[in-house]
Amino acid sequence: MEAYLNILHFCFYKAHYRLRLWFDKVNPAHLLYRLPFLKRRYEKLGVNIYDEMDKVFAVGNNRSVTAAGVALWVLVGLVLFALLLVVNRDVDSNYIYVCGFVGFVITYFLVFRNNKYLVYFERYEKWSKEERITYGGVTLASVGAMLLLFRWVLTN
Numbered sequence: 001m002e003a004y005l006n007i008l009h010f011c012f013y014k015a016h017y018r019l020r021l022w023f024d025k026v027n028p029a030h031l032l033y034r035l036p037f038l039k040r041r042y043e044k045l046g047v048n049i050y051d052e053m054d055k056v057f058a059v060g061n062n063r064s065v066t067a068a069g070v071a072l073w074v075l076v077g078l079v080l081f082a083l084l085l086v087v088n089r090d091v092d093s094n095y096i097y098v099c100g101f102v103g104f105v106i107t108y109f110l111v112f113r114n115n116k117y118l119v120y121f122e123r124y125e126k127w128s129k130e131e132r133i134t135y136g137g138v139t140l141a142s143v144g145a146m147l148l149l150f151r152w153v154l155t156n
Helices: 002-026 028-033 036-045 049-057 061-087 095-124 129-155
Strands: none
Touching: 002 028, 002 061, 002 095, 002 129, 028 036, 028 049, 061 095, 061 129
16 A cells, blocks of 8 residues: 555656646746846846746745645545445535545655655656556556546445
């Protein structure tokens, strides 16, 4: 279970990080900075606009780790809530908070406590291309399975 959650966390992290890199390429603020008069102005002021935008938008690896952790926490909490709905259809909607808390506890102890994820990240960074594709597919299948579980629970 710990390895599976860390695989999901790593794949969410990589997806967020790559999405951020792609967004940097199409970010309108970056395109404005390429205008010659703005470029000269910021060079005269001694300001690196890219560093300043990173500070403003708080992007970077730490942000990607946090976003991936939140995605994992939400996924685990929603799966627990869906399973609770399968067992008992007359569950009050406030139980989603309980499932969210239990999901947080599970992800904390299996992924984040004592920075366990760093050991897994170091190992997963060495994956071959085939392993990255396989585990990326596992992550997509997990998210898809959770969505299908919710659809099934809500329609029955």
